[in-house]
Amino acid sequence: MSEFRQRGLIAARMLCVMELTDAACYAAFLSHDRKFDGRFFIGVASTGVYCRPVCSVRTPKPENCSYYPSAAAAERQGFRPCLKCRPELAPGLAPVDAGGRYAKVAARLIESGFLADHNCPQLAARLGITDRHLRRIFAEQFGASPIEYAQSQRLLNAKRLLMDTDLPLLQVAHEAGFSSLRRFNEMFCDRYRLSPSEIRQRQQAGSALPASLQFRLAYRPPYDWDWMMNFMASRAMKGLETVEAGSYVRSLTIMQGGKAHPGWVRVTPEPTQSRVVVEVSAGLSPVVPEVLAQMRQLFDLDAEPQDIAEVLGELALPRPGLRLPGAVGGFEFAVRAVLEQQVSVKAAATLAGRLIERCGEVIETPFAGVCRLFPSAEAVAALPVEVLREIGLSRQRAHCLHTLASQQAQGLLRLDFVVDVEAAITRLTELPGIGIWTATYIAMRAWGWPDAFLATDLIIRQRFAGYKPIDIERHAERWRPWRSYAVLHLWQGTPIRLTEPGL
Known part of the structure; x- marks a missing residue:
């Protein structure tokens, strides 16, 4: 491994405990480390595409790179998805705070088709917050509005269907949520500057549903x-x-x-x-x-x-x-x-x-x-x-x-x-x-x-012999916001260091 790549790996690891600065993001891009997959996306000015950090294309120069918290944010700036690393395959982010939870659930509702029959104020009402609050936390989490996120998801889903299935184009348009094939072609070409048939190497119009x-x-x-x-x-x-x-x-x-x-x-x-x-x-x-x-x-x-x-x-x-x-x-x-x-x-x-x-x-x-x-x-x-x-x-x-x-x-x-x-x-x-x-x-x-803790669980109480539930809860505070994962490890019998109950 080259010294430069080693430095990239070290700097990339720092990304877990620091802000997503341009330098840290570029270092993570150099390392192609999968633990950063989905945490951000890279827009490449010289090609007009955006990539995942794990993309194996030839690494662009730092001055040609910009960084975004979501695929929707990258597309908002005019970038189209990379056909090699396929941003639609990237993992999402785990919500660990209230704002992240609201944004995550809102995104799930959008992905389930909520905005097909409702508007943004109704989405906000479903979450129990104001429309303004929804837009703010959505922008903080994804760098885009709910509507922009929904449009991006529809197009990325269509791209997924084009690349992973042989469904006819009309079927792809319908299942991706477009009202007509014409509207689908217009939005796809406008956003990605490629036609659906260009994305799909072989088109089987009229083929039966597999x-x-x-x-x-x-x-x-x-x-x-x-x-x-x-x-x-x-x-x-x-x-x-x-x-x-x-x-x-x-x-x-x-x-x-x-x-x-x-x-x-x-x-x-x-x-x-x-x-x-x-x-x-x-x-x-x-x-x-x-x-x-x-x-x-x-x-x-x-x-x-x-x-x-x-x-x-x-x-x-x-x-x-x-x-x-x-x-x-x-x-x-x-x-x-x-x-x-x-x-x-x-x-x-x-x-x-x-x-x-x-x-x-x-x-x-x-x-x-x-x-x-x-x-x-x-x-x-x-x-x-x-x-x-x-x-x-x-x-x-x-x-x-x-x-x-x-x-x-x-x-x-x-x-x-x-x-x-x-x-x-x-x-x-x-x-x-x-x-x-x-x-x-x-x-x-x-x-x-991710932060649920079963202090009254029989196995957990056996692992904390002599502890009262309140003492167990106090000890588990050190594992926030991942106490659900702590429960899994405790169920597996992982050794733990116990202090005197109540301390």
């Missing part, structure tokens, strides 16, 4: 895939999901515009490339952006492992690639969390499988272990408490599950796109049978909250 589509998503290494797949396999719900041949497979229903889109998805890691391959069934093709967003959360692909390890210190040393397993849908995981109360992981999976068999809709897939969809809140709420008891639940847990489903079905409970985590936890604990452990566990996994 059985499945394949996409790739990048992440920042390290990633402990063996641990993650074992975690998923041990909790797999019969009929809904399975882990086979190194891949995770499950059925999925995405609601968009009042319409249900059922299908299946298969996720296969490619560790040598620091990415995953996501295969999506044809039935989910109209909602690909939301499917990919859910897979990002499920596998915690936006995590920043170096930042986490620096805070956790010795706790993270044995397994630096541990990720926070997420969830597909807040209601689904809330049901799972209730079923996990006071039973083993295996027993909870068995109970979930019985519930799915009882009221989950049948779906055809090419996988023997995936044949049903997770039941909707309406379907679970329609089951009397006595019927829920027949799957093996106590009366108390059956009543809790019925209440949870009923409140979700009636729109009295919000379990997706949660912004105010503490308020949502408090709301959950108001339901009969849901205590602080269950509510916090839902926040940890269903909402991807």
